[in-house]
Amino acid sequence: MLIDSHCHLDFPDLAAEADAVxxxxxxxxxxRMVTISTRVHRFAEVLAIAERFPDVFCSxxxxxxxxxxxxxVTTDDLVRLARHPKVVAIGEAGLDYHYDFSPRDVQEASFRRHIAAARITGLPLVIHAREADEDTARILExxxxxxxxxxxxxxxxGSAExxxxxxxxxxxVSFSGVLTFKKTEELRKIAAELPAERILIETDAPYLAPGRWRGKRNEPxxxxxxxxxxxxxxGLSPAAVADLTTENFFQLFKKVPRDLQVPELRVPA
Structure with a gap:
């Protein structure tokens, strides 16, 4: 079994055909799939997707x-919403200095509120970090x-550091389709050297389609x-990587059940 630890099934181009995806x-x-929240004010849309499918969970x-x-949005708000049985993570939150769509001090304050929610709930914090390595590490420490x-x-x-x-x-640390891109040799080196018990995989769908699908809409x-x-x-078999990353997922996302009854999904032809 493989697990997509991070996708966005509520985004319009996936939500429109969620059953088929x-x-x-x-x-x-x-x-298992975890569909990730990006706005608490639109959390109901994320939760609706998770409630629709027994093998889909959300943050x-x-x-x-x-x-x-x-x-x-307060830490208390996050903690309250996280009580729902389908909510298995906090976030995504963090720092993005590439776009700086929000002021950096506001990003940091939000990041710390989310960390507090993860600490209180025991649910994993899903971190977004782009071109903000030093501040991300500093805040986490x-x-x-x-x-x-x-x-x-x-x-x-990010960097090996x-x-x-x-x-x-x-x-x-979770790796997406970026790992498959031709010019990401350094990233593949990091992926080769990290402790095996700390690695997960994801799609970040609908973004960053890997390999032969690059440039197209991504999906789990x-x-x-x-x-x-x-x-x-x-230097492992695909089956070994599936087993490894799946076990790591369950070690981190402890609220996700290991055993599920998943009814057949009938998709119109």
């Missing part, structure tokens, strides 16, 4: 792009000093290509 994922061997949180729009919390750096494209500091805190079924490349760089 989920059916294709199941056919490809994807046993609750505010993406750093939208931090300035949702300064009213400072906050761990205030009390532990589980976390995952999603769609990792950020990966090292993240893993040293006991956190996880395509995670098989990222898993194949990860197997190559680590």
């Amino acid at each position: 989920v059916a294709r994922a199941r056919a490809a061997g994807v046993g 609750v949180g505010t993406h750093c792009h939208h931090a300035a729009e949702e300064e009213d 400072e906050e761990m000093g205030q009390g532990p919390f589980p976390a995952l750096l999603h769609c990792f494209t 950020l990966a090292r500091r993240t893993v040293a805190l006991g956190h996880y 079924a395509y995670i098989v290509e990222t898993a194949r490349v990860l197997a190559e760089v680590r």
Whole structure:
């Protein structure tokens, strides 16, 4: 079984054909999907997708792009919404210095509120970090000093130093289709050297389609290509990578059940 630890099934181009997307994922061997919240004010849309499919779960949180729009969202709000049985993570939240759609101090304040929610709930914080390696590591280290919390750096494209500091805190690193791109040799080197027990995979669908699908809309079924490349760089079989990343997922996303009854999904031809 493979698991897509990070996708956006509520985004319009996937939500419009959600039944077919989920059916294709199941056919490809994807046993669980986590659809990720980017706006708490639109959380109901994310939750509706998760409630519709027994093998789809969700997070609750505010993406750093939208931090300035949702300064009213409190840690208590996140904790309250996270009580729903389908909510298995906090976020995504973090820092994005590439676009700077929200002021950096606002991004940091939101990031810390999400960390507090992860600490209180015990649910993993899904972290977005782009061109903000030093501040991301600093904040994580400072906050761990205030009390532990589980976390995952999603769609990792950062430095080996950020990966090292993240893993040293006991956190996880997730690789997306970017791992398969021709010019990401350094990223593949990081993926080859990280401790096996700290690695997950994801699609970040509908973005960043891997391998032969590059340039097209991404979807959870395509995670098989990222898993194949990860197997190559680590010298493992695809089956071993599937087992490894699935076990790591369940170790981190403890609220997701290991056993599920998934009824057949009938998709109109």
